[in-house]
Amino acid sequence: MKIGHIIVPAGDLDAQLDFYGALGLTTRFRDGDRYAAVTDGAVTVGLADASQQPVAGRTVLSIQVDDLDACLARLREAGAAAADPVTGPHERRSLVTDPAGNPLVVYERLA
Numbered sequence: 001m002k003i004g005h006i007i008v009p010a011g012d013l014d015a016q017l018d019f020y021g022a023l024g025l026t027t028r029f030r031d032g033d034r035y036a037a038v039t040d041g042a043v044t045v046g047l048a049d050a051s052q053q054p055v056a057g058r059t060v061l062s063i064q065v066d067d068l069d070a071c072l073a074r075l076r077e078a079g080a081a082a083a084d085p086v087t088g089p090h091e092r093r094s095l096v097t098d099p100a101g102n103p104l105v106v107y108e109r110l111a
Contacts, residue, residue, distance in 0.1 A: 001071075004064035004107065005037065005044035009057050016047045054095050054105050061104045068092050068108040075106070082106070 010016040013033050021027070025038040025045070035052045038045050046052075046062070054060050065071040072082045072094055083095045093107035 001063060001065050003043075004062040004105075005046045007046045007048050007052075007054060007060045007062055007105070009053055009059070010036075010047035010049055013047060013049060020045065020047070054093075055103045058103060061102075062093075063104060063106050065106055065108055068094065068106065071106055072096075 008016075013030075013036055017027060017030075017036055017038070020038045025040055028037040028039050028044065030036040034049050036047045038047065050056060068085055072085070075082050075096055080099070081097045085092045085094045087110075091107040091109050093105050096104055096106050098104060
């Protein structure tokens with residue numbers, strides 16, 4: 001398990017990239033106007049338009065796991081709410097809610 005990235009809403013991706021670049025972060029990659037990843041070399045921030053936000057308008061922590069199904073089983077057994085997994089272009093992911101009601105994404109990378 002590791003913290004994968006933090007997903008931040010970005011209505012205007014160019015403006016967000018300019019802002020985070022001015023802070024000294026480096027752009028790792030960009031997927032059109034939908035999504036871009038910036039980093040300080042250790043932590044990645046995903047800048048996401050509305051189509052790529054797990055929860056509209058909310059900043060969401062994303063945690064990478066080795067086995068999504070096993071992780072979801074443990075979380076559900078512990079009483080957490082977890083959506084059925086969705087397969088995206090790069091990962092399988094599930095939206096989970098922590099005990100305080102905060103949404104987070106748990107995902108495993110596709111091979």
